[in-house]
Amino acid sequence: MNSTRRTFLETSIAAGMAAGIAAPLAFAVEPKAKLPVAGITTTYGPNNHADVIFTKIVSGYEHDGGPGPDLKLTSLFVEQEHPRDLSRGLSEKHGFRLARSIDEALTLGSDDLAVSGVLIVGEHGNYPNDPVTGQKMYPRRRLFDEVVKTFKRVGKVVPVFNDKHLSYNWPDAEHMAKTAREMKFPFMAGSSLPVAWRLPPLVLERECQIEEALAIGYSSLESYGFHAVEVLQCMVERRRGGETGVRRIEVVKRDAIWAAQKAGRWSRELFDAALATTPEEKKGEPEKLLDSRAAFYLIEYRDGLRATVAMANGVTRNSSFAAKLKGQPKPVATWFAVQNEAPFGHFGYLLKAIEQMVRTGRPAYPVERTLLTTGIINAAMKSYATSQPIETPYLDIAYQPADWPSAPGKPS
Structure with missing residues (x-):
C-alpha cells in the first residue's frame, strides 16, 4: 500500500471515529x-x-x-x-x-x-x-x-x-x-469480528506487554466460539515478539468456571472490564446468570501468556475484549460491535479486506491467525467433549500481525 493511500485510510478512519458514524465507503479512494x-x-x-x-x-x-x-x-x-x-x-x-x-x-x-x-x-x-x-x-x-x-x-x-x-x-x-x-x-x-466496530476504539500498540487477556463471546460454543477466539487473537497477536503459538487448552464449565477463577486461572477483573464496555446486559451477579451453555476456554500460549475465551451465555449477547498491560493500573477493554440485522454492515469491512487481497495479491492480515484460531477452537471442542485438557504441540505457529483497520465510527 503506498503512502498516499495509507494516509487516506488513516485520515478517513480517524474522521469517522471523531464523527461517531458508520462510514461504509471510508476505505475507498476512488x-x-x-x-x-x-x-x-x-x-x-x-x-x-x-x-x-x-x-x-x-x-x-x-x-x-x-x-x-x-x-x-x-x-x-x-x-x-x-x-x-x-x-x-x-x-x-x-x-x-x-x-x-x-x-x-x-x-x-x-x-x-x-x-x-x-x-x-x-x-x-x-x-x-x-x-x-x-x-x-x-x-x-x-x-x-x-x-x-x-x-x-x-x-x-x-x-x-x-x-x-x-x-x-x-x-x-x-x-x-x-x-x-x-x-x-x-x-x-x-471471522468478520476483527474488522467490526470497536467501542471504545482500541488498537493495541505493536510490541505491547500483555500480562493477561480475556475475550467474551456468547451463543454456540463452536460456531460463535470461533468468533470470540478471533476477537482474542487479533488483539493478543500484537504483543511483544508477535505470535508464538499455543501450548495447552482446557475448557471449564458449570461450577468448574468459578473454581478456576478462585484458583487464579482466569481474571474476574478482566471479565468485568470487558463486560462493562457492552450495553444492555442483564443485571445481577454473573455467578447466578451464567447458564448451562456457558463454558470458559483457558488458553496457555507458548510464550507464557494466559488468556481466556469466556462464552458467557446467560450474561451477554455481545463480544468484547480486555487485557492487563504491563505498567497500566487498569485494564484496557473494548466492545466488538456488529450490526445485528440486515444488511449486517460489518461484513462490508470484511469485503474491503478481501478486495485488498484480490487487487494487490497481499492478504490484509496473515492466514496464520486463522490457522491458529482453527486449531484453538478444535482443541477447545475436544476438551469440552472429554472434560480433559488438550496439549497442542502442533499449534507451534509463529507470525507477525498486520495493521489492517477495523470499522470506523459505530454501527447504525
Whole structure:
C-alpha cells in the first residue's frame, strides 16, 4: 500500500471515529475497475453468510443497489439449494453465471482462469456433525481442494478467501495453509469480528506487554466460539515478539468456571472490564446468570501468556475484549460491535479486506491467525467433549500481525 493511500485510510478512519458514524465507503479512494471473482458456497439463503458476502458484491453494501466493493461476481457455485434460495433470482437480475461445478465457476468452461479471485463460503447447509467434537463438518477443505485442482489444471493461481475457520479438524486446516504456501497463492480466512466496530476504539500498540487477556463471546460454543477466539487473537497477536503459538487448552464449565477463577486461572477483573464496555446486559451477579451453555476456554500460549475465551451465555449477547498491560493500573477493554440485522454492515469491512487481497495479491492480515484460531477452537471442542485438557504441540505457529483497520465510527 503506498503512502498516499495509507494516509487516506488513516485520515478517513480517524474522521469517522471523531464523527461517531458508520462510514461504509471510508476505505475507498476512488472507484476502480471491478475485478471478477468466483463465489463458492454451500448454500445461499436470506441472511446467511453467502447472502451477507455475495449480495454485497452484486447489490451494494446496503443490499439496495447502492455502492459496493469494486468486485464483480462473475460466477457462483452453490452446493445445496436453500429452501429460500437467493442465487437464482440474483443470477437472473445481475447476470452472473450459476456454475454446475467449481471448475466451471473458475474458468467459465474454458482452459483458463476467468476470475481474479475466489471466495469460499462454506457456512450453513445440511452437513453432519463430527462424532467427537460435535462440530459441523462443513466441506471447506473439499471446496478448497476443488479450487486447487482447477489451478493445477490450467497452470495459474489467484488469491483465495475462506470464510470463518479453515476446517472442523486440524489436519484439513494444516493441509489448506500448507497447500497455499507451496503453490504460492495469496490465502486469507477468518471471522468478520476483527474488522467490526470497536467501542471504545482500541488498537493495541505493536510490541505491547500483555500480562493477561480475556475475550467474551456468547451463543454456540463452536460456531460463535470461533468468533470470540478471533476477537482474542487479533488483539493478543500484537504483543511483544508477535505470535508464538499455543501450548495447552482446557475448557471449564458449570461450577468448574468459578473454581478456576478462585484458583487464579482466569481474571474476574478482566471479565468485568470487558463486560462493562457492552450495553444492555442483564443485571445481577454473573455467578447466578451464567447458564448451562456457558463454558470458559483457558488458553496457555507458548510464550507464557494466559488468556481466556469466556462464552458467557446467560450474561451477554455481545463480544468484547480486555487485557492487563504491563505498567497500566487498569485494564484496557473494548466492545466488538456488529450490526445485528440486515444488511449486517460489518461484513462490508470484511469485503474491503478481501478486495485488498484480490487487487494487490497481499492478504490484509496473515492466514496464520486463522490457522491458529482453527486449531484453538478444535482443541477447545475436544476438551469440552472429554472434560480433559488438550496439549497442542502442533499449534507451534509463529507470525507477525498486520495493521489492517477495523470499522470506523459505530454501527447504525
